[in-house]
Amino acid sequence: MSVTARALALLSAFDERHRRLTLTELARRAGLPLATAHRLTGELLSWGALERLSPGSPYYVIGRRIWDLGLLAPVQSGLRQVASPFLHDIYAATLATVHLAVRDGDEVLYVDRLSGHQSVPVVSEIGSRLPLHCTGVGKVLLAHAPADVQRRVLGDLRRITPYTITQPGRLSAQLERTRREGYAQTVEEMSLGGCSVAVPIRRPTTGKVEVVAALGLVVPTLKRDKPRLVAALQVAAEGISRSLP
Amino acid sequence: MSVTARALALLSAFDERHRRLTLTELARRAGLPLATAHRLTGELLSWGALERLSPGSPYYVIGRRIWDLGLLAPVQSGLRQVASPFLHDIYAATLATVHLAVRDGDEVLYVDRLSGHQSVPVVSEIGSRLPLHCTGVGKVLLAHAPADVQRRVLGDLRRITPYTITQPGRLSAQLERTRREGYAQTVEEMSLGGCSVAVPIRRPTTGKVEVVAALGLVVPTLKRDKPRLVAALQVAAEGISRSLP
């Protein structure tokens, strides 16, 4: 194992459930001897990749320097920045939870999320990953994913709620419909009491148009005004597409 | 220079003006021999700290893994997440550009920013740093900063616009007023055509109350409804304070 790999192993020890770690935990989770972890931690600390939770605290946390760097990642700097004003406009118009997501392998990666106090509580956080088959944005991304991704995902439809679609044939038909009609929807397939609609964001590259992201929103029920919501999303998606770098 | 430091030097080569770099640029900016840079980028690549802009492209960019990690930083995961719904509520009520910022050394670090299409264009981006003496949130943070920070900043008041305050005495008086009245304002001191108000976000820690962040908004003019804007900010700041972890 190379030095860099060790340093990266230390950083990997942090996750959503472990945002603060002591030296000992850090060493154990990274699989490194204490003395080694201590030395490496020192270097990361002096560079700002790690910080102490507060001065003198025994807890290490991810540092601002890493946060800074992360903001330069293309997933964030291009798409998210362009989309941001559109998301806010949608939010102001609907007060629903608004999601911006991309596909990362066989999962949905949430790139941005807006929600105020009136919104339905949802599980997604910025940076979290969820299955492709049971969320609005997931279905949109899946419908436009390469064949091998679709094959893998259709072959492993985990049930999340009683309404999650677990029959490949049924989901497959929905994906077809999503492509035809230009939007996807879910009804309590990810969490009870939450319904969603979502539309694709396309980027006209040379030669072909590809779907680079999905834009969706979560509401308590779709009964009332699905057409209005879909229309709002499509206007925004269109605007985002035109502003993409 | 240690190995870790070299790897980190490579990552530091990226900044807002250089979001994509070729191997050669990367090596030059990090001050490393080409062969060394090549080996290290290989490791960073395989771990996901770096990615190629698109498969086969000669450009390196910051990877998703770093973005993921950055989201675990306390600046983001604690403060920002709690504040987010409040910011959206303010935005929905005012349609102004809303800022959430902390002090990072002798600068303001913008942690979150909302702006829609109706908002005044502003220079700040999420993750960007600006001087403490000429922005609304900056003045709030400066007013509650340790004496040595105040001394350094008051000793180096760079002029940004014709309205920037560059006399230490005048700024000092404003800081005093900010502490007394509970809010700060600027009038075209950072950019022409932009005025701002801002309030502190306090955290009641054991023993003393400390100012951990500032909440502000930017509007074309303060004439009309400053009291209303300040009130809206104060309600939100109060709410955020109470929800802080």
Place this chain on the structure above:
DNA sequence: CCCCGATTTCCGCTGAACGGAAGTCTCGCC
């Protein structure tokens, strides 16, 4: 005061990282 677990420092051995140099790829230009 003493104990125990966590953290920090020390230091001699060693193998992983270093980087010059040589080989390969990829353009653009003639």
Place this chain on the structure above:
DNA sequence: GGCGAGACTTCCGTTCAGCGGAAATCGGGG
């Protein structure tokens, strides 16, 4: 299509930076 310049990748012998066991230090609870 051949040639040259620049960018990228691979190789490999040397060496020194990192390794980690062990010992010292810290700190809080009994």
